[in-house]
Amino acid sequence: MKNKRKLLLTLFLITWAVFSVVQFVKQAPNYLVKSYFQSDTFQSTKENFIDQLGNYVLMPFDADKAKETIKVTQGEIEEYRYLYGTLTEQVESIQSQYRGRIMEAEESNDATLKELLVEERDKKIDDIKKNFESDDYVKEKIRKQKEQLIDEYATEQEEGKKAFLNEFSYFSYHFVNVDTGETFDSKTSQKSNLFTENYGEKDPLIVNNSVHLNSYDDNPYSEVQNTIPEFQIDGASGRFEGSISVPKSMLSNSIFGTEYQYFTIAKTTYIIIWLTGILAIVGLFTFARPKMSMFRESSHIKEAFLRLPIDVRIILILVVSFMSFGLIEYIGNSVINHILYFNPINLITFSFEQLVFLFVTFISIAAILFGTIWTWDSIKNEPKIENQLQNAMLYRLADGLKDLFLNRSIGVQSVAVLIIVFLAGIGFVGAMYSGELLIIYILLVFFIGLPASILLLRRIGYLNRIMQQTEDMARGRLTNDIKVKGKSPLAKHAANLNALREGVKKSMSEQAKSERLKTELITNVSHDLRTPLTSIITYTDLLKNPDLTDEQRKQYIDVLDKKSARLKTLIEDLFEVSKMASGNIEITKQKLDLTQLVQQAIGEHEEAFSLSNLELRIMMPDSPLYAYVDGQKMWRVIDNLIVNTLKYSLEGTRVYVTLKQLGSNIEFSVKNVSKYELNENVQELTERFKRADASRHTDGSGLGLAIAQSIVDLHNGRLAVEVDGDLFKVTVTILGIS
Structure with missing residues (x-):
């Protein structure tokens, strides 16, 4: 506490x-x-008193002298003469002003009124004509207007003097005109003063009563007011010595107190x-x-x-x-x-x-x-x-603004809408105070506010539709495209979402395909590995029988040797294709003649072709075709493709092996008629353990095309598989060198 x-x-x-x-x-x-007399309030009051004292008392405005100094220049005469147009224009203007009134007087049979109107019209037309005929006539009219203005100003000065003497009655003054010796005294000076300020020989009070005058005169030829040219009255100036003071007695009977x-x-x-x-x-x-x-x-x-x-x-x-x-x-x-x-x-x-x-x-x-x-x-x-x-x-606001302008169009439109809303609020407040502003406000609302509101509501509705269909996409419903309207950022967003939807569908299809291929891969690997392994186990058990003859034992050992080699080949191919798929294999490229490489590969399998009842047709150039390749890996590609024809070609048919130059590329192709029905997706044949022999009766590992595809990819080439009925064609394209 x-x-x-x-x-x-x-x-x-x-x-x-x-x-x-x-x-x-x-x-x-x-x-x-400070004392009161040093305060800003009193100093301002004193300066105001001094200015008005000079104008009203020390150097008062003299109307008679001012009239004597009046001058009318030729420029003023011309300006007055042509103020309302040329002679023709002014006469036409007067006639048009009186034409309707005279016709009304005639229709009402008022001859007196008509006569007065005609007389008044003709008098004004005569006055206009005289303006254009005589400079002296115009000059005299301008002089009279200036004299009238001087008289009005003099009257205002008299009234101002009375107000001045009443307002500053607590001030006393005593001044002598240095040039004329004339004395000006308020006759209220006292010995006991609260404040006194003197103006001596070194710092006299200087007064100049020159004035600038202008006037507004009714146009004698129309109802519009026009300005008479400004003119200056050069008054006299004088120097005064004396003082101003505030008597102590004024503390109780004036505003000063x-x-x-x-x-x-x-x-x-x-x-x-x-x-x-x-x-x-x-x-x-x-x-x-x-x-x-x-x-x-x-x-x-x-x-x-x-x-x-x-x-x-x-x-x-x-x-x-x-x-x-x-x-x-x-x-x-x-x-x-x-x-x-x-x-x-x-x-x-x-x-x-x-x-x-x-x-x-x-x-x-x-x-x-x-x-x-x-x-x-x-x-x-x-x-x-x-x-x-x-x-x-x-910081968050700035970050939000930065995100707002990631799409400049949306950012500009959003800022424009905010400005319109802000100005609409200001305009509504102004319209409540003025009928003219209300009309302008209604027009702006109709032509700007209403279209902007409609556009905003349509965009929000379109955004809601996009959000709803996006939510459907998130839940897995990928049946309908989002409708693309116009070319706005929202329309572009809808198009992007449609592209994303297609990508998701494709990804889901690829994922389903991947799962299916993975299942088939496991099944095929298990089958291809289990088959030789089962044979090895079976014949190993048979060799344990002591009653076997030497010939039986030799046969069993031959089977074990073949199955072991088969199992070794499967495992080696599996390791190789895995290394290629993971990118852990290196290739050594060198300049190599592909024509010679293909000839050697075909030469190794000529005897096999003659025994398999297949007719081999070879088409390749006599000249060498060079490319930067890994000779061992490219040999594996060519050998695998040729071996596939031996395994899967229909007996009694032809096998076509072609090597040719196509522009800067070298194309190697193998074409044959399959002995098995090719009813699967042809692109899947390059997957691991995929074989045209779906029953898997042949000795292939199912990795031949997969290995070939990986090797070609490492060489930045392209391997394409084409099927037309039972016609099977594989084409390898590699960049050649001259």
Whole structure:
């Protein structure tokens, strides 16, 4: 409890110290060392008095002398003459103005009115003609207008002089015209003056009464007002010596006394405020010295405040600070005014209002102190200030704006909509105050606001449709395309989603195919490995029989040898294709003649072809075809393709082996008629353990085409498989060199 009382006392002293410091900063230049006669208020009043004294008293406007100085230039004559157009245009204008009125008089059989109108029209036309006939005629008219304007100005000056003498009656003056010796005296000078200012030989009062005049005269030929050219009256100037003063007797019977009293009371009040502020500051450094621990105690308010983003906290502190300074300034001014214009009836109401304002100021300054200390502690104790900055509202706003303009079209359209909404709000407020603005507002709403609203609603509806169909896609319903409307960013997004949908469908199809091939791979690997392994186990058991003859034993050993070689070949092919698929195999390229390589491969299998009842047809150039390849790996490709024809070609048919140059590429192809029905997807034949012999009666491993495909890929070539009925064709394309 004691700590809370000390905290409240400390906060009160801080509030009053801040209040007094603010009042000192704002009012000290006006009240600390100045008297009333040095204040800006009195100096402004004095300058105004001096200016008007010169114009109304010392060098008054002389209408007769001003008329004598009137000059009419040729330019003014021409401007007056052609002010409303040429002679023809002015006459036509007058006739058109009176034509309708004269016709109305004729229709009403009012001969008198008609005669007056015709006479008035002809008189104006004659006046216009004289304007164009004589410069002197125009000159005299301009002179009369200027004389009239001078008379009006002189009358205004007389009225202004009366107001001046009444307003500044508390000033006394005594001046002598240095040039003429004429004396001007208010005859109210007294020996006891509160203020006196002298104008001597070194700094006389200089007055110049030159004036600029212009006028607005009714156009004698139309109802429109037009400006008469501006002209200057060069008056005399003079130097005056003397003084101005404010008698002490004026303190009680003029507005000056009220201002003087206001200044004195205000100065006394501010001095009291400043002195008590000094006492508050002394108290803060002595008995009420604040401890930072008092401001750092945990509370629900502190936790809630620190949960706000750091920039929101800083903005709140600044807003409350400006509000506090505004309250302090208002309280200071209102206290001075109440003291000056003291009214006992309003004392209770005024005191209550000021107490409320002081309490609000007290709460505001306390909030500023606590908020500043808590924010500083959070920054100082945070291991990474970047965390707070990234959570700042302005940072997130900037990040959002950056994302908004990832698509410039959407960003510009969004900003345009916000501007339209903002201007619509301003326009609505303005339209409530003016009928003309209401009409403009309705037009803008109809031609801009309504189309923009329709466009926005359509875009939002289209966005909702896209979101709904996107949600369907996420749930696996990939049946319908999203309709693409127009060329907007949303339409492009819909097209991208459709492309994504097709990609997902294709991916799902590929995944299903992959799962099927994986299952078949496991099945085929198991079958191809189990078959020779079963034979090895079976014949091994048979060899354990002691009653076997030597010939039987030899036969069994031959079978074991073949099956072991078969199993070895399967395992080696499987390892090789796996290494190729994983990219763990290296190739050594060198310049090689593919013509010679194909000839050697065919030569090794010529005997096998003759025994298999297949007719081999070879088409290749006599000249060498060179390419950068790995000779061993490319030999494996050619050998596998030729061996496949031996295994899977229909007996009694032809096998075509072709090697040729196609542009910069070299093409090697093998074509044969399959003995097995090719009813599967032809592209799957290059998968591992896929064979045209679905019953797997042949000795192939099912890895031949897969190995060939991998080797060709390592050489950046292309292997294509084509099937037309039972006709099977494999084509290998490799980049050649000259």
